[in-house]
Amino acid sequence: MEKAITIGLQTSKDIQDSMDELARLVEAAGATVIESVIQKRDKTEARTLFGPGKVLEIQALVEELEADLVVVNHELSGSQLRNLEEIIECKIIDRTNLILDIFASRATSKEGQLQVKLAQLQYRLPRIIGFSDYLSRTGGGIGTRGPGEQKLETDRRHVEREIHAIKKQLKTVEKQRETKRKRRTESQVPIVSFVGYTNAGKSTLMNQLMVSEEEVFVKDMLFATLDTSLRKAELPQGEIVLLADTVGFVSELPTALIEAFKSTLEEIKASDIIVHVLDASHDDVELQMSTTNKILDDLEIKDKKILTVFNKMDQVISPEVFVDETGQNNKLYISALSKKDIKSVLNKIESMLHEQYVTATLFIPFEDYSYYNMIASKHIITDEKHNDSGTIIEVKLDELALKPFERFKMTK
DSSP: OOEEEEEEEESSSOOHHHHHHHHHHHHHTTOEEEEEEEEEOSSOBTTTBSOHHHHHHHHHHHHHHTOSEEEESSOOOHHHHHHHHHHHOSEEEEHHHHHHHHHHHHOOSHHHHHHHHHHHHHHHHHHHHHHHHHHHHTTOOTTTSTHHHHHHHHHHHHHHHHHHHHHHHHHHHHHHHHHHHHHHHHHTOOEEEEEEBTTSSHHHHHHHHBOOSSOOOOOSSTTSOOSOEEEEEEOTTSOEEEEEEOOOBOTTOOHHHHHHTHHHHGGGGGOSEEEEEEETTSTTHHHHHHHHHHHHHHTTOOSOEEEEEEEOGGGOSOGGGGGGGTTSSSEEEOOTTOHHHHHHHHHHHHHHHHHTOEEEEEEEEGGGHHHHHHHHHHSEEEEEEEOSSEEEEEEEEOHHHHGGGGGGBOOO
């Protein structure tokens, strides 16, 4: 296992929480953190991000502790990366590259792998160009121009071609996803999407809610799952809904990743309800909440009903701090391992869905009885009466789902 030293630059606000998260990311990538260093400085150093003295201190620390790599809690330019590696004489990885590396090791579907590869190439491209600029500025000399610069330009063109090819493949996958999404919308089965910080317990909660025997993969680690999962759940009154899991978020999630995963995250836009899962036992719940809200804003997701679920309440040392807000403003405080709490979540999802439902009275003639079966299998029938020519039913459903049955609607 590789030994890592993490370093961060604090110019204004405290970055300890971000550094703690970086350590968990390093562990998720398969390395172990042996030392963590924070430099407090008014401004960044253009060449190396950190002050010259701190860089030399890190060099000595790497040698003393026999570290294999240094992980920087910020995104580095190509020249900064090269300058740090030359001085410290050790492999340097920035936060963005680390997250991309984790995603690359976790992606299992073809779409997920393409999305991650695209993000990696988009991250690499400006660093190749920046490195090429560095060579030009040195003013010639053996080894600084010619073949070296030519190879970088070749690399740049190769990366650009790869980016174009992957985007083309993703467009095809996106069309297939859009077709499936359209079919689901036409089926009128409500969709409930789960979003939130990585390792907040989304997959565990989904497994407790669903009726399918095929469970969503769960592990106590950051970014345990990347690929979107769809499962069925049954609400208390018998209505079937689809549960959609999404990739977990983390603070400062690379822009390239958000862009690459945009088509996957578009699933959230098709949702009837969004369940925002938070780890209540986490030291900085506010960071989790603001990170997810920012990403939802970036995706331009508006006017969606959101149920905020504070999970892992069984691990909270002082649960009384949450008591005053329980049940207010579509918030729940639960443990995904509690059957009673799972019932509360299902009840809340059901009540939130019903808030946007209308009650319609329909007359289904016997010759059109297949429509009765269609309605009964997907929607909530609250009353029904039979006569010689058919069945009169009262049904709760949203206005879009009512459209195919408009001709059966009875006027008062």
